[in-house]
Amino acid sequence: MKYLYVGATPEVERQAYDAVRHRVESEFGVAVREMELRAVDFAYDRERGQYGSIAVLEMLTRVCPPDAVKLLAVTERDLYIPVLTFVFGQAQLSGRVAVMSLARLRQEFYGLASNREVFLERASKEALHETGHTFGLVHCADRHCAMSLSTNVRQIDSKRCEFCAPCEARLRRGARE
Ligand SMILES: [Zn+2]
């Protein structure tokens, strides 16, 4: 039996974690196991005030359990890669590990009134997106597809919380291999 592990760093709120867990379990059809992860302080960049997602992915490959088909980590910490100001998440394409950040998904981050529904929806979409990469899905030109590239929350909001038909078919083909 192989499991899709969904890990959380200590500061992650339960409600968002549960939303992510449920969405990936229903989409990918693999039993989900919870996993407690340590804080990602080791990836902190003092100058940027952010956390390097490459270092986080390296850590995840080391802690990924042997019975894990994939490991998606959820963190509150704001992630970056060197060429970008931030990333919502990062994944190994067709690999085993991915990470997503909740830091920029709340309306409050943009000085707006809190909206839990919007926040949880964004988290679920980003979970599908990053986990989709680990199952070999690449960025999709359909802006309503969860695999379309989002560089801001407006783009996340215009996506649906599901894959388009071609991405879904690709996923099903891959999953049977
Ligand atoms: Zn992506």
Ligand SMILES: [Zn+2]
């Ligand atoms: Zn698609």
